[in-house]
Amino acid sequence: MEDDDLLAIAFLLTIKKKKKRRYWVHPLNTRRIYESSFYLKRTKLRAHPDKFFDFYRMSINSFDELHNGIRDKLIKQNTSMRLSLDTEEKLTVTLRFLATGKNFEELHFEYLMGSRTVSAVVKETCTAIWEVFQPLEMKPPSSKERWLEIAENYYRRTNFPNCVGSVDGKHIRLISPLHSGSAFYNYKHFYSVVLLAVVDSDYRFIAVDVGAYGRDSDSNIFNNWNFGKKLIQNRLNMPEAKPLPNTNDTPLPFVFLGDEAFPLNNNFMKPYPRSNLNTQRRIFNYRLSRSRRVVECAFGILSNKWRIFHTSMTIPPEFAVLVTKTACVLHNFVRRRDGYRFEDTLTHYFEDIPYRSPQHRSTNRGRNIRDNFAEYFMTPAGEISYQYNERINNLQE
Incomplete structure (x- = not known):
């Protein structure tokens, strides 16, 4: 049998095997x-x-x-x-x-x-x-007046002065993406992309970054994010430093709050390391943690309203990025018009990004600013009565 005949037979068999659209x-x-x-x-x-x-x-x-x-x-x-x-x-x-x-x-x-x-x-x-x-x-503030408004609301809600937002990152679970190798496989042993968000005092997202590989750390994502770069380069048009409430002390800059994974610098505060904490540092960590609850609360509202986040997404990573960004915009849209229900804040279904020793260095200026906040929280002008609660202090030992 000729080669041409064999090819013709193979072609006919292939056509016959193809499933016809019914x-x-x-x-x-x-x-x-x-x-x-x-x-x-x-x-x-x-x-x-x-x-x-x-x-x-x-x-x-x-x-x-x-x-x-x-x-x-x-x-x-x-x-x-x-x-x-x-x-x-x-x-x-x-x-x-x-x-x-x-x-x-x-x-x-x-x-x-x-x-x-x-x-x-x-x-x-x-x-x-x-x-x-x-x-x-979800457009980041462009005026100093808007940043001041956020800071005033933050202080009223959390008693942390000169704060313009909290930052945190969460994993968005994915079913294993095709041909992705280990890029999206994170340190908690599942596939994900990362949602990094800045949240204001009203539980709204100021800005989000979605799509970094699940194996990346918060700080690396933040430093490579356009918003993070603008903060580091002082291009967010934030207000000039001002004294903390009820004082005439040296003006302190307006700051964002994050956890241990983030850099400590002029405009970004994070907790003191947990080893060898004295009372002043322990209280600072408590006050910062208490103020950062707004970002956890925002994630709780987001995941309980949009329950796509309760499960692993069965869509490609780039589609998951679009879905996540859309849910964040809808979160702000509904929050601004309809408020939220208390039960939506009780739990959330995101995975935290595990802390790994950061590769960046804290600045001396950042350390001094943190010390100034810590000292302020110990004075009559800045203290709150329950910060001395023995249970609160014991939790951080």
Whole structure:
């Protein structure tokens, strides 16, 4: 038999083995406008605002504002072959993906559209939300007045003066990405990308960085982040140093708060090392830890409202980055309009980034500023009564 004949037979066998597409549109999906969850519930939910909030994780007014903001980016033309998806339907599918953590196959059965269509809808809608609302809801302050407002609110809420934000990082769990090697495999032995966030006193994200490899440390990510670089280079337009409340002492700069993993410098405070703590340093660590709870609280609200973070994401890393950034923008959007429910702050499902000995050095100026804060917290002008609680002090030994 000639080679050409063998090739022809092999080609025919390959064609025969190929699975034929049985339907252009699956019969189940043709019933979408009659039987899908969106069309069955849209009117009924609007008649019950509390149930609407539980379902969409936001009020009716907030949903409508969000929809109106992105509608033009989601509109598609009908064709002779099929009707385009309703823009409100696209937003609903996306919010339910974020709110429940259901995979695309599960949403396919709920909304009667193909799994690939669900994936495309979520990606398209998340992109629209990020492009439209990130500049409105999560733009870092550009004026000194705005930084001062954050600092005043921070002091009122936490009793930590001259503080303009708390910083922390969390792992976003992934199912093992294809062809990623060990890049996304972290020190806690699962795959992840890192969410690094700066949070204000109202539990809103000032800025986020998402997408660093799970094996990277907080400090390395922060130093390579555009926001971190601007802080180090003094390009955030922060207010000039001023004396701490109720004193006429030497002015101290405005600072961000972080844990042991971050650098200590003029505008960034972290705890004293835990070995050989005296009372003054122990109280400083307590006051800093107490003030940093706002960032933990923000992560708690985020993960309990958008339960996609309760499980490992079954999507590629770059898609997970988009989903995470979108959830952070929605967090700010809803927080500003609808507030939050207390139960949303009780727990969160993120993994902390394990502390590893940093490769950077603390500056002498940073050490002096930290000492000045620590001394202030021991004076009548800066102390709070319960900082001397024996239980609090024993916890840090």
